[in-house]
Amino acid sequence: MFELKVTTRFAAAHRLTMVGEQCENLHGHNWHVEVYVQGEKLDKGGVLMDFGIVKKELKEVIGTLDHTYLNESDIFKDAPPSSEHIAMYIAKELERRIDVDGVKVSRVSAWESENSCATYIAD
Template sequence: MYELRVTGDFAAAHQLHNVTEKCENLHGHNFDVEAAVEGEELNEAHVLMDFGLLKKHLREILASLDHCFLNEHPAFAGKNASSENIARFIAENLSERLLPLGGGVRVRRVRVWESARASAAYYP
């Protein structure tokens, strides 16, 4: 099994509900994201996949979240725009982009940090 990991970041605001008082206030983060993909076979170039392509896909997904109020983003309609749900949104979008490429590469994990000491991960 092979694994590749790439990172990215975005800045956004959110307001959580049914959590600690502090987080129920409108606030923002400079989110850091790590996406890990895995696969069992290397391609004809002897790589799992091109790092540049993986970074491009992650960058495009994060651009859809950058500098927005996450509570108003369609992906979070009816749910908290929590780090957990952000990680899931990124993982599902990345999975959709990898599927047409073939080669058996799949998302292993997406981790989202809202601070240096707090992160959430989603494993599809």
């Protein structure tokens, strides 16, 4: 099994209810995102896939989040914009966009600070 990792950053604001007083106030983060894709076979060039494809698709997905108030986004109309839901959204959107045989998004981590992150692990 091979695994690639691509990272990026974005800034956004949100507020969360029922998780503690601090989080209920409007606040923002400079999220650091780690995306992992995996597969069992390398292509003829000896790579799992082109990093550029992951970076391009990730940039487009992150563009839907960057510099927004996440609570007002249609993306989170049915779920709060927690780091957990952000990681899941990114993973599922990337999985839908990456069309390389045998390659899947394996996990996405959304770091809201340098010592706190939530990770979505795909099935």
